[in-house]
Amino acid sequence: MKNLFAILLFFCTLSAFAQTNSTEDKETEVTHKWRISMPYIVPDELISGYDDRTSIQMVELHVKRNLDNKNIVGVKFATWRLFQPMGITWWDGVVDKIDSGTEYYDGFLRETGIGITYQRMLWKGLFAAVEVLPQIQTYTDLDGNKIKNGFKVYNSLHLGYHVAFGKKKRFFIEPQVHCNQWMFDNNSPEGFKEMDDKYGNVFLFEPNIYFGWKF
Template sequence: MKNLFTILLFSCTLSAFAQTDSLVDNKAEVDYKWRVSLPYFVPEGLIVDSWDDRTSTQHLELHIKRNLDNKNIIGLKFASWRLFQPMGITWWDGLLDKLEKESEFYPGHVRETGIGITYQRMLWKGLFATVEVLPQFQTYMDLDGKKIGNDFKLYTSYHLGYHIKFGKKKHFFIEPQINCMYWMFDNNAPDGFKELDDKWRNYFLLEPQIYLGWNF
């Protein structure tokens, strides 16, 4: 079932990219052909939080996108983060309480890094939907930072948000949105990590997020 889901997911995403040539040939007028963006908490984490804290995710993320026309946007996503507990602990599982009690913390950290593809569709005015597919390589580390294992993960996310441009020439924008995430194939975690991962889901629903960006 997971393999079927993966095939369907890649087929849908790649079919969107396959339309690139025909969309570009239409030469639809757009104000700006390119855009870059990142989640607001990336600069916040670099400035405000301590990079080496036990609960620091050390999150880095950058999106580079091409506006094919006024409706279709494709792009590349680079992301790297460090997890200190399973991603599948949702709000209704008492996520904040577990953070405070440290009851589900890994015996170390897992670093996840990858480059993926994105497709964004403008639905109505600034309302948009986005699909992102991000293959990730995982590195498991103990509490002393020593590498103890590797794995692979396919991370996908689904977004519904609103694109708001501002400034004199509308170069800058923000995108408040709600995200849902689903991932698979991370089955070879070391002991201590796997037991915690198996307790929780392989998805996370309704994460609020704000992206900051620049059109050029």
């Protein structure tokens, strides 16, 4: 986590000290119309232990289309497994609670959905994005036995920086910060609900890094 913050701070600093007296960009034809990307945590989960008690078993994939040099739309597929409430924030001590295990569910919550995304390039590589992801929820006990189903809509706002590299600028990374909010999450089993009710339905300032390929 410390390394992720350091990388994010580096790119934010790079953006802040970029050239300020630039001329207005001329509209050019989009070189690569499509792109696919995923967050760094997907391969990290596979390496660190996919079946661990605290593994979120996350898979996330974005397929996006460049409408022009400023506007990018896409489809997002994501699935993850929660072992404690998503609403535990930094100031609630989310990392400490993961280490201590004091707020673990008596089971797991699997959330899976397909949603839409919109990304707007603001200046140079700086961008803002919004994502809306409807999700089907499956609650299970610790042995994987299904308890019940639920539904929620997971929304997120993003501010980040796009850095392309390689001979034809096909590869890229996007360090960014998310603000997340979710709704209609109201069908949880009693034990899960008691945990969720302690916290809200917003998680602010989640750092992340995405990497991808344009074609």
